Amino acid sequence: SLAGPGGDMQWCFSQVKGAIDDDVAEADIISTVEFNHTGELLATGDKGGRVVIFQQEIENKNPPQFRSEYNVYSTFQSHEPEFDYLKSLEIEEKINKIRWLPQKNAAQFLLSTNDKTIKLWKISERDKRPEGYNLKEEDGRYKDPNTITSLRVPVLIPMDLMVEASPRRVFANAHTYHINSISVNSDNETYLSADDLRINLWHLEITDRSFNIVDIKPANMEELTEVITAAEFHPHQCNTFVYSSSKGTIRLCDMRASALCDKHSKLFEEPEDPSNRSFFSEIISSISDVKFSHNGRYMMTRDYLSVKIWDLNMENRPVETYQVHEYLRSKLCSLYENDCIFDKFECCWNGNDSVVMTGSYNNFFRMFDRGHRRDVTLEASRENSKPMQVLKPRKVCAGGKRKKDEISVDSLDFNKKILHTAWHPQDNIIAVATTNNLYIFQDKVI
Amino acid sequence: AQNTFGEMMECAFDAQNLISISLRKIQSSRTQRGGIKLHKNLLVTYVLRNARQFYMSKNLSQTQRTHQYEDVAAVREKQEYLELTGSFKELADDFYCNFTGVESDTWHCGAHQPNDQPAEVAHQDASACAMVSPSDSDLMVSEACWSCVDKSSWELPIPNTQTNQKTVLDLDTHVVTTVTNGYFHSDCCAQPKQPQGAQCYAKKRKMDTSYHIVDPEFYLPDFGPVPCKRMRTDDESNLDSDQLDSSNISNLISVLGSGGLSEFVSWQQTDLEQIFATQTICLKHTLLTGSGWTRAIEAF
Numbered sequence: 147s148l149a150g151p152g153g154d155m156q157w158c159f160s161q162v163k164g165a166i167d168d169d170v171a172e173a174d175i176i177s178t179v180e181f182n183h184t185g186e187l188l189a190t191g192d193k194g195g196r197v198v199i200f201q202q203e204i205e206n207k208n209p210p211q212f213r214s215e216y217n218v219y220s221t222f223q224s225h226e227p228e229f230d231y232l233k234s235l236e237i238e239e240k241i242n243k244i245r246w247l248p249q250k251n252a253a254q255f256l257l258s259t260n261d262k263t264i265k266l267w268k269i270s271e272r273d274k275r276p277e278g279y280n281l282k283e284e285d286g287r288y289k290d291p292n293t294i295t296s297l298r299v300p301v302l303i304p305m306d307l308m309v310e311a312s313p314r315r316v317f318a319n320a321h322t323y324h325i326n327s328i329s330v331n332s333d334n335e336t337y338l339s340a341d342d343l344r345i346n347l348w349h350l351e352i353t354d355r356s357f358n359i360v361d362i363k364p365a366n367m368e369e370l371t372e373v374i375t376a377a378e379f380h381p382h383q384c385n386t387f388v389y390s391s392s393k394g395t396i397r398l399c400d401m402r403a404s405a406l407c408d409k410h411s412k413l414f415e416e417p418e419d420p421s422n423r424s425f426f427s428e429i430i431s432s433i434s435d436v437k438f439s440h441n442g443r444y445m446m447t448r449d450y451l452s453v454k455i456w457d458l459n460m461e462n463r464p465v466e467t468y469q470v471h472e473y474l475r476s477k478l479c480s481l482y483e484n485d486c487i488f489d490k491f492e493c494c495w496n497g498n499d500s501v502v503m504t505g506s507y508n509n510f511f512r513m514f515d516r517g518h519r520r521d522v523t524l525e526a527s528r529e530n531s532k533p534m535q536v537l538k539p540r541k542v543c544a545g546g547k548r549k550k551d552e553i554s555v556d557s558l559d560f561n562k563k564i565l566h567t568a569w570h571p572q573d574n575i576i577a578v579a580t581t582n583n584l585y586i587f588q589d590k591v592i
Numbered sequence: 593a594q595n596t597f598g599e600m601m602e603c604a605f606d607a608q609n610l611i612s613i614s615l616r617k618i619q620s621s622r623t624q625r626g627g628i629k630l631h632k633n634l635l636v637t638y639v640l641r642n643a644r645q646f647y648m649s650k651n652l653s654q655t656q657r658t659h660q661y662e663d664v665a666a667v668r669e670k671q672e673y674l675e676l677t678g679s680f681k682e683l684a685d686d687f688y689c690n691f692t693g694v695e696s697d698t699w700h701c702g703a704h705q706p707n708d709q710p711a712e713v714a715h716q717d718a719s720a721c722a723m724v725s726p727s728d729s730d731l732m733v734s735e736a737c738w739s740c741v742d743k744s745s746w747e748l749p750i751p752n753t754q755t756n757q758k759t760v761l762d763l764d765t766h767v768v769t770t771v772t773n774g775y776f777h778s779d780c781c782a783q784p785k786q787p788q789g790a791q792c793y794a795k796k797r798k799m800d801t802s803y804h805i806v807d808p809e810f811y812l813p814d815f816g817p818v819p820c821k822r823m824r825t826d827d828e829s830n831l832d833s834d835q836l837d838s839s840n841i842s843n844l845i846s847v848l849g850s851g852g853l854s855e856f857v858s859w860q861q862t863d864l865e866q867i868f869a870t871q872t873i874c875l876k877h878t879l880l881t882g883s884g885w886t887r888a889i890e891a892f
Binding site for chain 1: 642643
C-alpha cells in the first residue's frame with residue numbers, strides 16, 4: 147500500500163535512462179514498457195522498432211537497505227519499417243507491445259509486436275568460448291594441415307558476457323488491421339493477438355497459422371460502430387480472456403464455449419452519466435487499456451479520464467472508479483484539437499493488487515491505493531533526479547486561487563505525457579516512461 | 593446542458609468548428625505513416641455526428657420560427673453562411689453526405705424532368721461522390737459544383753430533419769452552408785458551378801453513408817491513402833505517375849465500373865448534410881459522368 151510505517155509511502159528517484167537533450171528523436175520515443183515475471187528484466191520498445199532490455203543488479207540484498215540498479219542487458223532491432231506494395235501502405239516499425247514468456251530454461255523469451263507482425267525473441271547469454279581448435283588459428287584462419295603434428299580437444303574458456311537476441315519465430319500476415327495487444331496464455335503454449343476488429347490465437351511453436359477467435363467486423367463496414375482496443379488472457383484460467391472496446395465495454399469470453407468467441411460470456415458496461423454528455427463522450431469512454439489483477443479476481447480499465455476496477459462477478463458497474471485528471475473535462479475541445487484526447491494511457495497493478503498506477507500529462511503519474519482510499523500525483527522530471535531524491539506529491543489547481551506549489555491546468559505541458567508505466571511484480575520498484583526517457587523509482591529506504 | 597441562447601450560439605459555433613476540425617483530421621489521417629487508423633477515425637466520426645446533431649437541433653429551432661416554404665432567394669439571404677475557420681489547404685475532398693435514413697438502390701433525378709417525375713438512373717455508389725479534389729486534375733476526382741434546375745420541376749417533400757439534412761462544405765468557396773434538400777443530384781449539371789439562386793432536384797443517393805476509413809481489405813492498390821489536396825509540385829506528380837501503371841488503372845476501372853467505391857470516403861450516419869426547407873443544392877461529381885471518368889484516365 148502507499149502507507150508506510152511513518153504514514154504515506156514515499157517514492158524516490160533511482161535511475162533515468164535515455165537521452166538528456168530536449169530535442170527528442172522520434173525513433174527514441176518509448177512505446178512500451180514491461181517487467182518480466184521475476185522483475186529481474188525490464189524491457190522497453192520504441193518507435194524506431196528497437197527493444198532495450200535492462201537487467202537488475204542488486205547491490206545490497208538485505209532489507210531495508212535493499213537497493214538495486216537496472217543496467218542495459220541487451221539491445222536489438224526487433225522490427226524494421228515495411229512497405230506493403232499491394233496496398234501502398236507503409237507499416238510502422240514502432241513496437242506496440244512486449245510480453246515476456248515465463249522462463250523455462252537459461253534463455254529468456256519475449257514477444258514483441260508492431261502493427262502487423264509478432265516476433266518471438268530468444269535472449270541468451272554466452273559467457274564461454276571455445277579455444278584450441280586443431281584446424282584453425284585463434285584468429286580464424288585455417289591452418290595448413292601439413293603443419294599439424296598433434297591433436298588436442300578444444301576447451302571452453304570464460305569470456306566477457308555476451309547477450310544475444312535472436313528471432314526464433316515470426317508470426318506474420320494474420321492481421322489486416324493494426325495490432326494493439328498481445329497476451330501470453332497461462333498454459334505457456336498459446337498467446338493471443340488483437341487488432342481493431344479481430345483476435346487471433348496462436349501456438350508459440352507454429353507460425354504459419356492462427357485461429358481467429360473473435361471477429362467483430364461487420365459484413366458491411368458502413369455499420370461499424372466499435373473497435374477492439376485491448377485484450378488479455380486471464381492470469382490463471384487458460385480458457386478465459388477479455389477484450390475492451392472503443393465504446394467502453396469489456397467482454398469476457400470463454401474459449402470452451404465455442405470456437406469463435408463472438409458471443410461473450412460476460413459484458414461489463416457502466417451506463418453513461420447523461421449529465422456528462424458532450425461532443426466527446428464517445429472518445430473519452432473508449433477504453434485504452436485493460437489489465438487483470440494478479441489474483442485474477444478483478445480487472446482494471448483505463449479510459450481517457452478515469453481508471454475503473456471491475457469485479458469479474460459484477461457486470462453492471464465497476465466496483466471502484468478513480469479520476470485521473472478530471473480537471474481536463476472542461477478542456478476536451480482543445481484536447482480534441484491537439485489530438486491529445488486520442489492518447490492511449492496504460493495502467494498497471496502492483497504485486498499484491500493493492501495499488502494501481504497510470505500516467506497523465508506534464509510528466510505526472512498517479513497512484514491509487516485501493517485499500518486506504520488514498521491517491522498521489524508524482525512527477526518524473528530531470529529536476530527531481532538526484533540520487534535517492536524523494537518525490538514530492540504534486541497537485542493540480544483546477545480553478546480558483548492557486549496555492550503555492552500547485553500547478554494550474556493551463557500550465558500543464560500536454561506534450562509531456564506518460565502513457566506507459568510498469569510495476570515490478572514483487573517489489574516496490576516502478577518504471578515510468580516519459581516521451582523518450584525511462585525513469586525508475588523505488589520506495590524510500592527508512 | 594445549454595440554458596441561455598448565448599450559450600447555445602456559442603455551442604453552435606463550436607459545433608461548426610468541430611466539424612471543420614474533424615474533417616481536417618480525417619483528411620490528414622490518410623497521409624499518415626502506417627496507414628489510416630481505424631480507431632481514431634471512428635472516434636472522429638462520432639464527434640462529427642454529435643456536432644451535426646447539435647447543429648441540426650439548433651438550426652431546426654431557428655427554422656421553426658420562419659415559414660417553411662419560403663422563396664429560395666429570401667431564404668438564402670437569411671441563410672447564415674458560416675465561414676469555417678482554419679486552413680482548408682489540407683482538405684482534399686469535398687465531403688458531403690446524403691443522409692436520408694432510407695436506403696435506395698436508385699438515383700432519383702428530378703432535374704430536367706418535364707413530367708415532374710423523378711427519373712431513376714443507374715445506381716452509383718454514393719461514396720464515390722465524396723472523393724473530390726477540386727484543385728488537382730491529376731487526381732481521379734473532380735470538383736463539386738452547385739447548379740440549378742428549373743424550378744418548375746422541383747418538388748420538395750416536407751422537410752424532415754431526421755432524413756433530409758445537409759451541411760455541405762464547399763472547398764472552393766470555403767463555405768459551409770446548410771440546406772434543405774430532399775435529394776441531391778450527382779449528375780444533373782453539366783455547367784460549371786453556379787451557386788447563386790440555385791435550386792434543383794438532387795438525386796437521392798444510395799445510402800452508402802458509412803465513413804469508410806478505406807477498409808484495407810478492399811483497398812485499391814494504386815490510390816493508397818488518398819491523394820493529398822495540396823498543390824502538387826512537378827516532382828510529386830512524377831512520383832505518382834510512376835506509381836500508376838496500366839494494371840493499376842485497369843483495376844481501378846473494374847472497381848469503378850462495378851460500383852464498388854465503398855472504399856472511398858462516404859459517411860456513416862455521422863454525415864454532414866443538413867437540409868433546410870426550400871433550398872436545394874445540386875452537387876456535381878464529374879467522377880460519375882463519362883467526362884469525369886475520362887478525365888481521370890487521361891490524367892494518368
